[in-house]
Amino acid sequence: xxxxxxxxxxxxxxxxxxxxxxxxxxxxxxxxxxxxxxxxxxxxxxxxxxxxxxxxxxxxxxxxxxxxxxxxxxxxxxxxxxxxxxxxxxxxxxxxxxxxxxxxxxxxxxxxxxxxxxxxxxxxxxxxxxxxxxxxxxxxxxxxxxxxx
Amino acid sequence: xxxxxxxxxxxxxxxxxxxxxxxxxxxxxxxxxxxxxxxxxxxxxxxxxxxxxxxxxxxxxxxxxxxxxxxxxxxxxxxxxxxxxxxxxxxxxxxxxxxxxxxxxxxxxxxxxxxxxxxxxxxxxxxxxxxxxxxxxxxxxxxxxxxxx
Numbered sequence: 001x002x003x004x005x006x007x008x009x010x011x012x013x014x015x016x017x018x019x020x021x022x023x024x025x026x027x028x029x030x031x032x033x034x035x036x037x038x039x040x041x042x043x044x045x046x047x048x049x050x051x052x053x054x055x056x057x058x059x060x061x062x063x064x065x066x067x068x069x070x071x072x073x074x075x076x077x078x079x080x081x082x083x084x085x086x087x088x089x090x091x092x093x094x095x096x097x098x099x100x101x102x103x104x105x106x107x108x109x110x111x112x113x114x115x116x117x118x119x120x121x122x123x124x125x126x127x128x129x130x131x132x133x134x135x136x137x138x139x140x141x142x143x144x145x146x147x148x149x
Numbered sequence: 150x151x152x153x154x155x156x157x158x159x160x161x162x163x164x165x166x167x168x169x170x171x172x173x174x175x176x177x178x179x180x181x182x183x184x185x186x187x188x189x190x191x192x193x194x195x196x197x198x199x200x201x202x203x204x205x206x207x208x209x210x211x212x213x214x215x216x217x218x219x220x221x222x223x224x225x226x227x228x229x230x231x232x233x234x235x236x237x238x239x240x241x242x243x244x245x246x247x248x249x250x251x252x253x254x255x256x257x258x259x260x261x262x263x264x265x266x267x268x269x270x271x272x273x274x275x276x277x278x279x280x281x282x283x284x285x286x287x288x289x290x291x292x293x294x295x296x297x298x
Contacts, residue, residue: 045214052201052210052236061201065194068297086235086256087201091295107235146240148217 002035004097004119007075008126010040011099014055015077015129018042024137024144025129026078028055030063030093033071039063045144054144056084060091069093077126081106081145089114099126103134104145151184153246153268156224157275159189160248163204164226164278167191173286173293174278175227177204179212179242182220188212194293203293205233209240218242226275230255230294238263248275252283253294 007029014027029040041058045051053061056076066072069091074080077099080088085107088096095117098108102122112118134141142149156178163176178189190207194200202210205225215221218240223229226248229237234256237245244266247257251271261267283290291298 049214050210051212051214051240052206057201057206061199063200065198065200065292067292069295070297082235082239083232084235086231086233086238089235090231090255091200092297106239143214143216146218148219148241 002031002033002073004075005121005123007031007035007073007097008077008099008121008123010037011055011059011075011077012123012125012129014040014042014059015126018044018047018055019129019133021047023047024140025133026055026076028059028074028076030059031073031075033073033094038066038072043144046140051144054081054084056080056087060087073097075099077123078130079104079106079108079120080111085111088116095119097121099123100130102127103130151180151182151222153224154270154272156180156184156222156246157226157248157270157272159186160204160208160224160226161272161274161278163189163191163208164275167193167196167204168278168282170196172196173289174282175204175225177208177223177225179208180222180224182222182243187215187221192293195289200293203230203233205229205236209236222246224248226272227279228253228255228257228269229260234260237265244268246270248272249279251276252279 039062188211
């Protein structure tokens with residue numbers, strides 16, 4: 001059995017790296033069923049000026065092309081938004097590990113209804129990171145999830 | 150009133166360009182409410198080796214950062230998959246124009262349920278393009294929508 005908390009450390013390291021770059025502190029990583037890292041990434045809206053680079057998308061992209069995602073695990077520091085949840089559903093990613101869903105809840109319940117294995121860790125490091133970020137940069141956070149002024 | 154069929158021509162030009170590059174022939178474009186082009190793009194899985202670049206994502210990305218998408222229109226040659234439908238929902242894109250949904254149907258009915266204005270044009274040029282592509286390159290098509298072997 002893979003230790004989900006250990007996998008989260010990789011995503012959390014990406015989130016912290018993003019924060020150090022002036023970005024939105026959300027990180028993600030895609031693993032195979034044996035816990036081998038396939039791709040890791042972070043939100044790069046600020047760093048790359050690219051609104052399409054949510055953390056999960058960046059990790060998926062960095063994993064490269066693949067035919068079958070059923071045995072893969074997407075690990076993310078924050079509950080996946082509808083955009084990232086749609087990615088998981090379309091590509092048939094088998095499992096999602098969520099660092100926390102206190103500061104934001106996207107589509108992980110919807111994914112569970114569609115057969116995706118969901119683990120919510122409620123990790124206090126992830127909660128703390130996003131709580132502080134949202135308090136400090138609300139306009140950037142709302143931009144990232146499509147909430148207009 | 151904006152002419153949806155005219156907007157589709159931009160997306161279709163992107164799809165044809167993608168085909169000429171050896172790629173998957175799906176194109177998209179994001180417009181504002183006045184019909185001004187904000188960004189255009191195409192599926193670039195093959196060209197960039199990037200599985201995250203579905204056409205709608207590429208168009209969204211090329212439009213750059215924006216706070217409010219309520220007045221924007223996403224035009225795509227093919228019914229948006231769950232990934233691209235999730236993008237539309239999360240960012241509150243107000244309207245989607247679909248070239249065709251005969252060869253593939255993603256989440257456009259789900260988007261309509263969530264208040265997105267949906268127009269399906271059933272354009273024979275789009276149907277013909279995808280019908281031929283799927284017949285010629287089924288393995289590439291299935292890879293692009295996450296259907297394992």
